[in-house]
Amino acid sequence: MNTASSFLSVSGLSVSYGQIRAIRDVSLNVFSGEIVAILGANGAGKSTLMKAVAGLVPPAAGNVEIEGRSVSRLPAHQRPGMGVALVPEGRKLFTPLTVEQNLRLGAYSLGQSASRKLVGERMDEVLETFPVLADRLHALAGELSGGQQQMLAIGRALMSKPRLLLLDEPSLGLAPRIVEDVFATLLALNESRDLSVLIAEQNIREALAVADRAYVIQLGKVVIEDDADILFDRKDIEDVYMGRYKDGADREVACDDR
Amino acid sequence: MVSFVEVVITAASFGAAYALLALSINVIYSTSTVLNFAQGEFMMLGGMLGWVFYSALGLPYWLAVVLIAGSMGLVGLAEYLLVVRPLLVRRAADIAIMIATFGAAYVIRTTAALGMGRVERPAKPPLGQAPFVIGGVPILPQSFVVIGITCAVLVLAWWLYSRTTLGLALRAAAFDPDGAQIVGINVDRLNAVTFAGGGILAGIAGLLISPLSYASPWFGITFAISGFAAAIVGGLGSWPGAVAGGLILGLANALMLRYVSGQWGTFATFILLLLVLYVRPTGIFGERIAAKFGTV
Numbered sequence: 001m002n003t004a005s006s007f008l009s010v011s012g013l014s015v016s017y018g019q020i021r022a023i024r025d026v027s028l029n030v031f032s033g034e035i036v037a038i039l040g041a042n043g044a045g046k047s048t049l050m051k052a053v054a055g056l057v058p059p060a061a062g063n064v065e066i067e068g069r070s071v072s073r074l075p076a077h078q079r080p081g082m083g084v085a086l087v088p089e090g091r092k093l094f095t096p097l098t099v100e101q102n103l104r105l106g107a108y109s110l111g112q113s114a115s116r117k118l119v120g121e122r123m124d125e126v127l128e129t130f131p132v133l134a135d136r137l138h139a140l141a142g143e144l145s146g147g148q149q150q151m152l153a154i155g156r157a158l159m160s161k162p163r164l165l166l167l168d169e170p171s172l173g174l175a176p177r178i179v180e181d182v183f184a185t186l187l188a189l190n191e192s193r194d195l196s197v198l199i200a201e202q203n204i205r206e207a208l209a210v211a212d213r214a215y216v217i218q219l220g221k222v223v224i225e226d227d228a229d230i231l232f233d234r235k236d237i238e239d240v241y242m243g244r245y246k247d248g249a250d251r252e253v254a255c256d257d258r
Numbered sequence: 259m260v261s262f263v264e265v266v267i268t269a270a271s272f273g274a275a276y277a278l279l280a281l282s283i284n285v286i287y288s289t290s291t292v293l294n295f296a297q298g299e300f301m302m303l304g305g306m307l308g309w310v311f312y313s314a315l316g317l318p319y320w321l322a323v324v325l326i327a328g329s330m331g332l333v334g335l336a337e338y339l340l341v342v343r344p345l346l347v348r349r350a351a352d353i354a355i356m357i358a359t360f361g362a363a364y365v366i367r368t369t370a371a372l373g374m375g376r377v378e379r380p381a382k383p384p385l386g387q388a389p390f391v392i393g394g395v396p397i398l399p400q401s402f403v404v405i406g407i408t409c410a411v412l413v414l415a416w417w418l419y420s421r422t423t424l425g426l427a428l429r430a431a432a433f434d435p436d437g438a439q440i441v442g443i444n445v446d447r448l449n450a451v452t453f454a455g456g457g458i459l460a461g462i463a464g465l466l467i468s469p470l471s472y473a474s475p476w477f478g479i480t481f482a483i484s485g486f487a488a489a490i491v492g493g494l495g496s497w498p499g500a501v502a503g504g505l506i507l508g509l510a511n512a513l514m515l516r517y518v519s520g521q522w523g524t525f526a527t528f529i530l531l532l533l534v535l536y537v538r539p540t541g542i543f544g545e546r547i548a549a550k551f552g553t554v
């Protein structure tokens with residue numbers, strides 16, 4: 001594949017929390033317009049990877065590049081300006097603020113110079129994508145249902161008109177039908193506005209159904225990388241979810257030396 | 259009747275100064291979640307600098323205000339950069355940061371005492387000493403200055419926090435620093451801004467109240483007790499709470515001053531603080547309203 005069109009490129013990335021090495025030597029690419037899934041069990045390192053791309057945790061080694069430019073030294077608050085928006089695990093909404101205020105803050109990275117009109121246009125687009133939010137604009141974010149909160153979290157991220165959306169377990173705690181809705185919306189956004197998506201999930205089937213490619217991580221390392229439809233048909237994919245996947249001695253050794 | 263008007267005016271003017279200090283405490287707390295115990299000393303410095311610029315050097319009052327705002331902004335910023343930020347970066351416990359601000363307060367107080375001596379200096383009020391007479395009670399014009407400027411600051415703060423994107427960002431930064439950063443909010447810079455703002459507010463409070471009391475290196479402690487009590491009685495982080503707490507404590511102090519003795523003001527403050535916290539551990543406007551108007 002042609003790396004020139006790689007929007008996000010992660011190479012040899014390791015992240016530690018004190019003595020604990022959460023991810024080790026992870027390399028991955030997201031090409032422009034792609035939906036890429038990161039699959040893995042609890043504690044595999046999905047959130048750590050997302051946080052590292054968003055700048056919330058510093059890399060111990062390796063590099064994160066956005067459109068060929070290294071952003072490893074760039075603080076988290078400057079990354080939305082690079083076209084990267086995170087929908088974090090647990091959503092991290094500003095629950096004492098209203099839906100509208102949350103959305104307005106989503107456009108914060110556009111700067112104080114961003115006109116009211118521009119912010120208003122963005123908000124209209126987001127409300128068109130998530131019409132339920134339009135009825136709850138003046139409700140506190142903390143008063144929304146789980147599904148509505150997830151939509152608000154995605155909506156808030158979309159306010160900065162990102163080129164890459166990072167989604168950390170968007171299906172967590174949502175009813176299957178709502179999960180379907182959210183994923184269908186992602187697919188539509190991806191098609192209609194040149195939006196690349198990196199999505200961390202434990203909900204393997206759902207994620208593979210929308211993704212173009214997927215990486216499976218286990219104990220902080222990438223153990224499988226393949227096209228989503230190929231992985232979708234693999235019988236042992238559930239083992240990955242359970243953290244039981246084994247593929248040759250080299251990887252087992254790599255895992256054991258943790 | 260005479261003593262009633264007297265009590266109300268004393269309560270309102272000191273209450274306004276407490277409210278202003280409580281507000282400055284809230285400004286810093288509601289973004290950085292740091293309880294800055296040096297705020298009383300900021301107030302003291304404002305009073306002392308007011309004495310230097312206006313009473314001693316005879317500069318125009320507006321210039322004294324500008325100079326005090328500027329220097330107190332810098333003092334607040336310096337405290338953030340030298341004392342608080344290094345601890346925040348190292349993820350120190352809240353209590354460690356609080357104690358470090360006690361240290362900062364001590365350094366400021368001692369420096370002021372060494373530089374200016376332990377004298378109580380009468381500060382010159384900008385509108386003179388000639389009292390207005392209301393209901394037979396002579397009232398110093400400075401009382402109206404304190405109350406008026408506090409009201410103006412409150413309106414400004416309310417507008418900033420509820421009507422501007424910067425205000426939203428200040429609240430978001432406190433509520434969820436990670437959530438704030440991922441939408442592009444520079445939390446570190448906002449923290450610095452609130453320390454500067456807290457320094458300015460407390461300094462102005464000191465400047466305003468010093469003609470009604472005095473300026474000395476020690477008056478910061480007295481006011482800090484009332485200011486923190488006001489912020490806590492009202493509900494930490496809550497704007498209406500700062501005002502309510504300030505006025506309640508102003509009233510308690512004024513009643514003590516009028517009917518018992520000035521010595522008992524601090525005693526009354528603590529009794530009130532305890533009573534309110536027994537009934538409402540979050541303070542009067544804590545939590546519920548703070549969530550809406552201020553920050554949590």
Ligand SMILES: Nc1ncnc2c1ncn2[C@@H]1O[C@H](COP(=O)(O)OP(=O)(O)OP(=O)(O)O)[C@@H](O)[C@H]1O
Nearest residue numbers: 017020022040041042043044045046047048049089
């Ligand atoms: N703040 C932290 N401090 C210390 N260790 C952490 C921290 N965050 C994560 N870890 C550890 O890093 C490893 C990877 O965690 P991470 O949250 O990235 O996993 P995950 O794949 O997102 O899991 P989940 O599906 O449960 O969200 C785990 O072993 C976890 O215990």
Ligand SMILES: [Mg+2]
Nearest residue numbers: 046047048089
């Ligand atoms: Mg996770």
